[in-house]
Amino acid sequence: MILVDYLYYQITNFYHHFEKDGTHKASGIIGACTLLSFNLIFVLMFLDHFYDMNTLPSNKYIVIIYCLPIILLMSLRYWKFTSYEEIKEKVNGFSKTTKIIADVLVISYTIISFFGLLILSLYVGTLKNTF
Structure with missing residues (x-):
């Protein structure tokens, strides 16, 4: 299993607690694509x-x-080929150490992706738009 699958699984689990109408899988796809x-x-x-x-x-x-292309390929992958239930079965087979390592990787990937883009865009924006 790749890191993106585990990222999709964790985002879907997060939204599963809030969305009881079955839209948590779509929210997981949107979060991973983002x-x-x-x-x-x-x-x-x-x-x-x-x-x-x-x-x-x-x-x-x-x-x-x-x-x-990212949006289309990710949505095609998780709606047609790899389902949430398949990923859940694989994650349930993980050892406790593997789950901890995967969680740390997903959290660090999320923080670096979000704040890396934010910091770079603020840096580039302040250089181009000096008052």
Whole structure:
């Protein structure tokens, strides 16, 4: 099992506590796609700012089009090929040490993905928009 599967599983479990109408699986897919899209945007911003590769378009909404393959592939994977129940069976077979390591990796991946993009965007934004 890969880290993205475990990330999807944990996000789905988090939303399962709040959403009792069965939409927790869709929320898990949206959360996992969001974090992967954050990573893609971070890489594009990093290459654009530090290496002058012009990877980001001038219109900020076109960046969403760059994220469409991630969204389509992730939703296809978790709706058609790998279900939440299959991942749950694999996670139940994990030892306690493996679960702790996987939890630490998922938490650190989430924090780095979110705050890494936030810090880089604040840095780039303050350099471009000096008052």
